[in-house]
Amino acid sequence: MVQTGSPIRWGILGTGTIAREFAYGLSCLPDAKLVAVGSRTLGSAQSFAQAYAIPQVHGSYQALAEDPAVDVIYIATPHFRHYQDCLLCLNAGKAVLCEKPLALNAKEAKEIADTARRQGVFCMEAMWMRFMPLVQQAQALIAEGTIGEVLTLTADFGYPTEYDPKSRFFNLDLGGGALLDRGSYPLSLAFQLLGVPESVVGQACLGETGVDEQAAFILGYTNGQLAQLAATLRGYASNTAVITGTTGKITLHPPFCRPDRLSVTPYSEQPVVRSSQPSASPSAFKRQLVSLGKRIPLAKSAVAKLRDNTKTLSTPIQGNGFNYEAEEVMACLRQQQLESPKMPLDESVQMLEIMDCLRQSWGLHYPQD
Ligand SMILES: NC(=O)c1ccc[n+]([C@@H]2O[C@H](COP(=O)([O-])OP(=O)(O)OC[C@H]3O[C@@H](n4cnc5c(N)ncnc54)[C@H](OP(=O)(O)O)[C@@H]3O)[C@@H](O)[C@H]2O)c1
The missing domain is CATH 3.30.360.10 (Dihydrodipicolinate Reductase; domain 2)
Known part of the structure; x- marks a missing residue:
């Protein structure tokens, strides 16, 4: 449960490119505290923790998911791991912000959404664009x-x-x-x-x-x-x-x-002047209209309307932009909302349904399908 008035305590799962960006984004938010990082290897977690002054270091994702000092976990692993990493954190009772796409296919995304709802914990796809x-x-x-x-x-x-x-x-x-x-x-x-x-x-x-x-x-x-x-x-x-x-x-x-x-x-508005022999291209029409405009007042007003206004x-962008999605998560957590109305889980599932449909038509199947 998030404490009113105290900073929200974040953990980062995975120490790759986007994890570093997100850690910087969090540092721009006074009410966010990055308290823990988890990596498959202790060494990576330690060097990440050193770079971002993170007090708690975990040499496994499991240990991060079980850390009682963490309110919400940002999942920054490759797409194919989102399903397993989301389930790990949600089943440990942690709120989750998971990188896009939420999963590899709609079946996985639906199970993530069902698990979040069953556990009664917040979950959102990290579609940072939505909050720009x-x-x-x-x-x-x-x-x-x-x-x-x-x-x-x-x-x-x-x-x-x-x-x-x-x-x-x-x-x-x-x-x-x-x-x-x-x-x-x-x-x-x-x-x-x-x-x-x-x-x-x-x-x-x-x-x-x-x-x-x-x-x-x-x-x-x-x-x-x-x-x-x-x-x-x-x-x-x-x-x-x-x-x-x-x-x-x-x-x-x-x-x-x-x-x-x-x-x-x-x-x-559409120009009111019509040529008896309409020009083939819009630019030729515009040239014709401009020369006509020098002579006829009505055409002059049409020329004015063609001007680009x-x-x-x-x-x-404030911070590096990742702060906006983090702000949304924290606002939801403080209001005890289990989903963001701006990036609801059903939409993440529906977007994967579209992507499943396209991939199927191309004969592109992942082992997880
Ligand atoms: N919002 C954005 O603008 C944006 C931009 C780029 C990427 N992304 C998303 O972020 C996710 C991660 O992308 P990224 O570019 O940060 O990837 P990356 O640099 O390859 O980092 C991924 C991290 O995931 C962990 N990992 C776990 N299993 C792995 C495996 N089998 N292979 C490789 N890494 C593994 C590793 O951390 P540990 O070694 O610490 O366990 C690794 O550092 C993707 O889903 C992508 O769509 C979002």
């Missing part, structure tokens, strides 16, 4: 009707990843592939902004190790909305998200999962 100030702002702007009715979302995420068939990115046994590692961001954004889709269809490029090195997919919604999403391990994607609506568009600038700039572009907001 400008991602929240995009959600609020859409809800306020700033861009009218939403029509489409386009988002892709990727950057070059060194090829190593044994790494967690390319190894099938470790849950490798672009969809789970990178595609979980555009997919989660679609859930956050458009809700639960009705259908999905996709294509993947499977590499030598059998994992999807690139993937593209489209989500369909009952009201006709579409989300065009993609992920890659092979190179840079645009890393931008664009939401179009009937009266404007919102752009989350790269990287959209941790944006510090958001643009809103309201659309002008994009407004861009800049909001610096």
Whole structure:
């Protein structure tokens, strides 16, 4: 039970890349205390503890899960371990924040959710993007009707990843592939902004190790909305998200999962001037309109409407951004909530159902499926 008024006591399970980032994120929160770390090897736990001034060191995940001085455990292991590491911590009565994706498939994620509910402990997928100030702002702007009715979302995420068939990115046994590692961001954004889709269809490029090195997919919604999403391990994607609506568009600038700039572009009314011979391209039409505008007042007003009146907001990320998801967990724990309303467990399960469906259509199966 979390004590009112005292800091929330965190433990970190796993000492890899993202564990280090998260430890820094926690250090930016005055009401968070990083009290313990657990690693498969005592030496790794000790050097991690030294780097982040952590008092308690555990040479096994089990020992961390059983540490009575810990309120909540951040799980920072590769995807294929999330299931077993979540169950270990939840069954020991610990609240859990588990890295994305929550598990390898929907079956595992459902069991994690059931265990958390049965044990009556908090559990959340660490989808840090959800809690970024400008991602929240995009959600609020859409809800306020700033861009009218939403029509489409386009988002892709990727950057070059060194090829190593044994790494967690390319190894099938470790849950490798672009969809789970990178595609979980555009997919989660679609859930956050458009809700639960009705259908999905996709294509993947499977590499030598059998994992999807690139993937593209489209989500369909009952009201006709579409989300065009993609992920890659092979190179840079645009890393931008664009939401179009009937009266404007919102752009989350790269990287959209941790944006510090958001643009809103309201659309002008349709130009009222029509050419007797419509031009083939919009730019030719615009040129024609501008030359016409020099002569005719009505065209002049149409030219003004074509001007780009994009407004861009800049909001610096505080800390390193991992602090926002940690803040959400701590707010939930203090309010005795067992799930975050912003990142509920059912959504983590539904997102894995979509990913299961795509993988099945590509013939991509993990040993755990
Ligand atoms: N939110 C984000 O922006 C973000 C970014 C990157 C990654 N992630 C997520 O974080 C998770 C970890 O990614 P990472 O890049 O930090 O991975 P990583 O650098 O490879 O670290 C993973 C850690 O997990 C532990 N581990 C347990 N079994 C392992 C095994 N068989 N092979 C390798 N490591 C094992 C190790 O810690 P010990 O040796 O101490 O036991 C290792 O240091 C992934 O699920 C990924 O999706 C999130």
